[in-house]
Amino acid sequence: MADNIEKLLGELQAGNATIRSMNETLEQRVRERTAALEAANHELEAANHELEAFSYSVSHDLRAPLRALDGFSHLLAEDPDSQVSPQGRQFLERIRASSQKMGLLIDDLLSLARVSRQELKCVPVDLSAQAGEIRSALEEQAPERKVDWHIAENLSARGDPVLLKTLLDNLLRNAWKFTAERPDARIEITLCTMGGGKVFCVRDNGAGFEMAYADKLFKPFQRLHDAKRFEGTGIGLAIVYRILRRHGGRVWAEGSPGQGASFYFTLP
Ligand SMILES: Nc1ncnc2c1ncn2[C@@H]1O[C@H](COP(=O)(O)OP(=O)(O)OP(=O)(O)O)[C@@H](O)[C@H]1O
Ligand SMILES: [Mg+2]
Incomplete structure (x- = not known):
């Protein structure tokens, strides 16, 4: 009997030792994987930084030759001794228009790169006040437009x-741009609760868009509307996306053609 108990105890101890050693191996593996992931993350961050620095300096360096192109084609078009034909003058104008574009x-591109390079200084921000300032600036630029604004208080x-x-x-x-064709334009910014979290919402009743393209909007230079109808280069929402990513927030959009658009964002 005593022998049996001793044998059982011995087996239990051996089993325990095996479990402990398996646990240690597992912990060691988790530590190794975490370290590998952290290293990969650092590498990715460094690569990202390098890419941003690269696009920043490329954009910066492209400006000088572009200014020369614009300046000299202007001089040539204006020079009375240059003997440029009327058609040549038209070509020069097109060169100028393209270089300005x-x-x-x-x-x-520079403002997009700047968003990623700029150091974050986080403080409490009154979004209602900021929205009010933007509204005033927009109204000043186009006083003839009638827009029904609703800016929630204490955002x-x-x-x-x-x-x-x-x-x-x-x-x-x-929202201001894409409601330009509506006589009853409405723009609102509010705070709502979704899935238990606080979500800011900017909503308008303008041109709207096809939901199938909702994710495309946040990529640089992606536009869903004709440039003749609504001007722009398609960088604004890419900037919005990066700003929220840097703050640890999220953004998404909902819309329907002719019915308006809603842009939702969260900030931690
Ligand atoms: N409020 C909105 N209503 C309808 N479509 C929108 C709205 N906001 C954005 N979009 C669509 O998403 C595209 C991308 O928006 P984004 O702000 O990046 O570019 P943009 O306004 O065209 O140009 P930019 O902001 O560079 O002047 C727009 O061209 C438009 O097709
Ligand atoms: Mg825009």
Whole structure:
């Protein structure tokens, strides 16, 4: 009997030792995998930084030759001794228009790169006040437009005040632009609860868009509307996306053609 108990005890101890050693091996593996993941993450971050620095300097360096192109074609078109034919003058004008367009694209690329490079200074921000300032600026630019605004009171968040204003500016400017054809335009910014979390919502009753393309909107230079009807280069929402990513927030959109659009975003 005593022998049996001793044997059983011995087996139990051996079993325990095996479990302990398996546990240790498992923990060791988890530690190794975590370290490998962290290293890969660091590498990705560094690669990302390098890519952003690269696109920043490329955009920066492209500006000087572009200015020369614009400046010299202007001089040639204006020079009375240049003997350029009327058709040649038209070509020169087209060169100028193209170089100016490229200048705008470069400016947009630079502002996109700047969002990622700029250091975040997080403080409490009054989003209602910022939205009010943007509304006033838009109304000043086009006083003839009648828009029914609804800016909820006490919208607040913690984040970088400059970047959050840029974010609101892009969303509200879009709402303003895409309601331009409506005599009863309405733009609102509110806070709602979704899935137990706080979500900010910028909504308009403008041109709207096809839901099938909702994810495309946040990629640089993606536009769903004709540039002749609604001007723009398609960089605003890519900036919005990056600002929220930097703050650890999220953004998504809902819309329907002719019915308007809603842009939702969260901030931690
Ligand atoms: N409020 C909105 N209603 C309908 N469509 C929208 C709205 N906001 C954005 N979009 C669609 O998403 C596209 C991308 O928006 P984004 O702000 O990035 O570019 P943009 O306004 O065209 O140009 P930019 O902001 O660079 O001046 C728009 O061209 C439009 O097709
Ligand atoms: Mg825009």
